[in-house]
Amino acid sequence: MNLVTILGLIAASLTTGSFLPQAIKAIRTKQTKDLSLGMYTALTTGIALWLIYGVLVKDIPIIASNCVTLVFTSAILFLKLRYK
Amino acid sequence: MNLVTILGLIAASLTTGSFLPQAIKAIRTKQTKDLSLGMYTALTTGIALWLIYGVLVKDIPIIASNCVTLVFTSAILFLKLRYK
Numbered sequence: 001m002n003l004v005t006i007l008g009l010i011a012a013s014l015t016t017g018s019f020l021p022q023a024i025k026a027i028r029t030k031q032t033k034d035l036s037l038g039m040y041t042a043l044t045t046g047i048a049l050w051l052i053y054g055v056l057v058k059d060i061p062i063i064a065s066n067c068v069t070l071v072f073t074s075a076i077l078f079l080k081l082r083y084k
Numbered sequence: 085m086n087l088v089t090i091l092g093l094i095a096a097s098l099t100t101g102s103f104l105p106q107a108i109k110a111i112r113t114k115q116t117k118d119l120s121l122g123m124y125t126a127l128t129t130g131i132a133l134w135l136i137y138g139v140l141v142k143d144i145p146i147i148a149s150n151c152v153t154l155v156f157t158s159a160i161l162f163l164k165l166r167y168k
Contacts, residue, residue: 008137014130021122034118038105046098053092 016065019072026079033083040077047073100149103156110163117167124161131157 026032047070054062110116131154138146 004137004140007133007140011130011133011137014126014133016130018123018126018130021126022120025120025123026118029118031118034110034113034115036106036109039102039109042098042102042105046095046102049091049095049098053088053095056088056091 012061012065016069016072019069019076023072023075023079026076026083030083032076032080035076035080037080040073040080044070044073044077096145096149100153100156103153103160107156107159107163110160110167114167116160116164119160119164121164124157124164128154128157128161 022035026035047066050062051066051070054060054066106119110119131150134146135150135154138144138150
């Protein structure tokens with residue numbers, strides 16, 4: 001694996017994993033007032049479409065990263081709707 | 085342009101544009117308490133690495149979408165640090 005591929009994998013891990021601390025924070029504090037409902041609605045819809053796109057073009061990295069991100073952003077959207 | 089490419093472009097527009105309502109909300113309310121600093125630190129770093137990756141592999145869609153997203157997530161990170 002070359003350095004450029006490793007850079008891409010680090011980038012993908014950071015952007016995918018970044019939503020986990022937000023989900024944990026919302027679960028712990030039960031506070032989501034400052035989160036934008038519009039952001040998490042558009043983001044979760046967009047990630048779901050990326051996942052469908054990945055399946056259609058048979059791209060495993062797109063499928064894998066968007067599967068994980070979809071779990072996190074759906075959880076944050078659910079918490080936003082629950083604790084708004 | 086085929087339907088799969090159009091689907092990918094819609095997905096990219098939604099995930100890129102989703103951060104705009106969050107930035108606007110934080111500017112208007114001056115409240116960022118519920119936003120995760122860890123999320124926006126990891127996300128902004130990851131998007132910056134995606135941009136470098138896009139430049140290295142000469143992929144215009146990766147460069148374009150991550151340029152726009154980097155502006156939005158950097159703005160939210162700045163607002164989080166300012167109004168924490």
